[in-house]
Amino acid sequence: MAPVLDGLGEKLAEKWVSASAAPGLLFLAASAAAAVLGHDHALDGGLLRERAGHWAATAEHRPVAGQVAAVAVVVLASVAAGAFVRICAEEAAVRLWTGDWPRAARALDRRLTARRAGRWTSLQREIDRIRRATPAHHRQDADRLRIDELTARRDLIALARPTRPTHTGDRFAATESRLRGQYDIDLAACWPALWLVLPEETRAELRASRSRFDAAVTATVWAGCYAALGCVWWPAAVVAAVTAPVAWRRGRRAATAHAGLVEAAVDVHLRKLAADVGLAAPPGTPWEPRLGTALNRLFRKGA
Template identity: 40%
Template sequence: MRRRRARRERADAEVVAHLRNHERDGDEAELAAARAAEARRDRIAPLPPARPTRMGDRMHALEHRVGAYYAVPFTAVWPRLWLAATEADRGEIRTAAGAFEASTRLCGWGLLYAALACATGWWPALVAGAVVVLAAWWLGRERLFALADLADAVVDLRLRSVARAVGIAVPPGPVAPATWRELDLVLRRRR
């Protein structure tokens, strides 16, 4: 985690440097470079790393963004969002969750190969197990990131429906933070 934190800090410093150059010179190339640096930084971790793995950091970033932007805890609103989501939304989430689960099963098979190698001393099983575990880890990370992005999109697309369903008037267009705080109060009352 320490190395990831240091890499993210360097990437964040690069973003800041490009933005300062853009503000000073008005150079559009610096703005484009800042956006590219932001993308690289966010691939390392959307927020400063606080979890042992990148997957944990990505899920933490989802919870943090929803809490910071909408002032409602993701864990409190997700069951209601699931009910407010369309069948197409749910299908996309199920597909992404199924792909992540397949990665975890693949990792389990890799660990079984490694256990076979330890039990029998047959080294090819250890090599196969290591390759399978590494592939499952890489696939799992990418699939979890996709799942988090979909969950994030469902929040953005369906939170108004949840607010309306619990009796909060949500005007079209930008929503005042007070509306989301009111939704948070309603959700907390029902816990």
């Protein structure tokens, strides 16, 4: 048992260091370079090497205990920086991405949501107009292509009528609304139980997709930190300008993939959940909404 625990501890330590300490150490190094170079000597590698050599020579004359303490301070500072950024990402940045904004931003929230909803509704009305004007069996190729084009433009905004000020927030919200429309299921109430019946490979894929989204959100926070550092050392602002759009695109793709996996997990395993809790599947098609209604009643505990 001990070797297994030792191996697990090593893997967890490696993951922890790579997730927190390494990005924090890189940011501390950038901060040190900013303190030495500033804007006036932003790319002066000779000055940086000279100052680093001076620090190394000074450290050599210190006692071993002092050197160990200095290394420990650097490691702890890098871990603290990484942990701070991860907390900011989990507690604040995710809320910004998903449109769960604080009360102070409610006015902006309403304006952006109304704007997104207006664009989405306008496209949906045009789609409905074409469908009403031409029955499906009489529809020409040009009409079909026009409907496909409008549908693609609508879905770029959101898969369901927007209710959030951000694309990611609407993508997650659309998963709940689409599943409610298909099965009449309350995803928030039923998801913990559904999670327990999912195969391990499905749960692993869901964890991985969520981790990719969280990593992208964390990268945007790091980009903000480098942007702030750019006030005293302009190369850091360049790093932020490159990192932020890449992280934004990756985050949107990861959110879309994760929401799609959640929706697929419900589609594939909802009846298994019903069978495991002793609910007989009603007759009819697999998307019979009475199944969702029965599961809601069970997992809401009558609330």
